[in-house]
Amino acid sequence: MATKQFKNEKIEYYKKQFENAKVAVVADYRGLSVEEITELRRSLQAQEADLTVTKNTLCKVATNGTQYEAISELMQGPTAVAFGYGDEVTAAKILAKFIKENKKGEILGAVLEGKVLNADEAKKLASMPSREELYAKMLGSINSPASGLVYSINGVMSALVRAINAVKDKKSA
DSSP, X not given: OOOHXXXXXXXXXXXXXXXXXXXXXXXXXXXXXXXXHHHHHHHHHTTTEEEEXXXXXXXXXXXXXXXXXXXXXXXXXXXEEEEESSOTTHHHHHHHHHHHHHTOOEEEEEEETTEEEOHHHHHHHHHSOOHHHHHHHHHHHHHHHXXXXXXXXXXXXXXXXXXXXXXXXXXXX
């Protein structure tokens, strides 16, 4: 049985994680071995995220009065919470990919900006492009008209040079 001091330390640990997180994705980790959970945790940590296997009652106490208070409705059974500290999408994306590859575990939902997302919405969050991908698409969209203009001008100039060369070749022949 855990002591009161141990429980208070856990509650403070959870509070710090929730305070720093932009998103919290809740998953059922049944079927995953300790090695698999460690592998998942390492892949999350490499991308500004983390995974914590939670004690549901302590986690509920830790979220009281925060924007993550609604997470308590997702906390049933053995649960782990993936916290995303950098990008709102990355934690969900890594977790969904891991579950799909290992065919173990299940995403139960997520909390993003105080709003509870059900399992389907959390999976849609995981399928969204990351911030870097969105930046790349945006830059591509901005660059596209300029590139088209350059290619058009280059095509006209090339045609003009070929026409001048053809006239020169005709006159010299």
